[in-house]
Amino acid sequence: MATTSKVIPQRRRSWFALMRSSPRTAIGAVVLAIIVMAAVFAEGISPYPPNQQNLRSRLQPPSAEHLLGTDHFGRDVLSRIIYGGRVSLQVGFIAVGIALAIGGLMGLLAAFYGRWVDSTVSFFVDVLLALPGFLLALAIVAALGPSLTNVMIAVGIANVPQFARITRSAVLQVIEMDFVTAAHAAGSRDQRIMFRHVVPNSLSPVIVQVTLSLAGAILAAAGLSFLGLGAQPPTAEWGSMLNSARPYIRDAHWAVTFPGLAIVVTVLALNMVGDGLRDALDPRRRD
């Protein structure tokens, strides 16, 4: 009896199709684009330099001159939020980059070589996961000392286990495929198989994790700065802005309200885009 094999074409959804099918993702992407543009062109669009003090107009409420008011040094809150976005995004990207580089490589090696490499990496990941991420970052910053660079390192290391796990499971699926077996049979070197064949085909879940981890990294970095362990004065950073405005909350709530809203909107946008991407790349997870 002749058998007919039905080939189901894999339809890769374009970015535009994803935006059209999910308004939530589209809104998140547009908001994120605005935040990134504002951070990139901060010099051009911010009304004042971020550290320009004017003690005669300190703790001024929002007005035409200062759209989001001024802080206790008379600095323009809107300008500091715009510049703070640049710092927060930079911290988020670098921290996630560190996590991706270390965790991704660990996951790749663990899945590709298996055996003792896999057991060692998995044990190390389990150990790191035994400490809540923010506490691990806190302990690392406590040891290295308060600074923005150390926050990036700490938040990056705290995110390593997630990337190791995601990459490991993605690579485990890919290395079972025929083209990888064919590459082995053709005598390709391990390095070539990993980086030419396996990595490009394991990227989807990793990209989703990057988006979601960016949100977490921005939150964690702002939290550490809020505790005085990250960005140091007078650097405009959302968490440190909240910390320095805290004593004046009764008289100048705008200096606390708006930087916090900036964090909420950014994280919300990143989560919306991350969720949309996850739904698009893995329809089983769509609710």
Next chain:
Amino acid sequence: MLLIPILFGVTVIVFGIMVLTPGDPAILMLGENAPQEDLAALRERLGLNEPVYVQYGIWLARIVQLDFGRSIRSGRPVTDEITARLPATVELALLATLLAIAVGVPLGVISATRPNSAVDHTATVVAFTGLAMPVFWQGLIMILLFALVLGWFPPSGRLGGWEYYVLPTITLGTSAIAAITRMTRATMLETLSQDYVRTARSKGVRERSITYRHALRNAMIPIVTVIGLQFGALLSGAVITETIFSWPGIGRLAIDAIRSKDFPVVQGVVMVFALMYAFVNLVTDVLYAYLDPRLKTRYS
């Protein structure tokens, strides 16, 4: 059982982080102007002249007996400092967990049983916003609104009355409410489309019974998993919440210790947090067997 090796690994990490710390613990304890002989004697007493692996061995032997050394700042045993403040943190974390379960699970169930209704959309917005809201900002806004403007609750402290618990508990529990709501909704939607639910419906079982006795019971494993994971987030959040509300727990103790470079206290608190997290994960695993008897049969 993997728990012991993992906790052993945690001790290596916590000790390793502190070994990498720049600065001499003896100078931190006695001050920069202390006589050289005193510094040398203290280094000898603390075992700082020994190789790192010997120092780790001495430290590990002490911490298995719950001896974390003495606080550099107060000179008191770290265990005493932690024991005095641990109840406040446990209290806050438990209350926040209970609040998150009490709000998150019903909200997720209602949301799943009425998809695309007003309740469902509201729950989605609550969940998305709750996950995006930094605990430090939420805490400050709650203090501003409910303590400074409306005067309903005290802005800080823990002096005994129930009113002191309201703002810190809500602040700490919000992100867990969001996570539990989302997980409950997603899992319930999946469970409600299963064949046994359809069978129960066709037999005329009441909708309420289907939702709570058939579907929710079978959806509990992922929900319990997320509750366990959220406990880790709650411990992290407790550090910030306690700082904002001047709550006398071990989170605030850790921040004060970091600021004054009191590393034995930092080590002690991080180890206690890791133990608490490990304990909750263990309880979660035990609950799996209770919730799904098939697991018990498979491993017995």
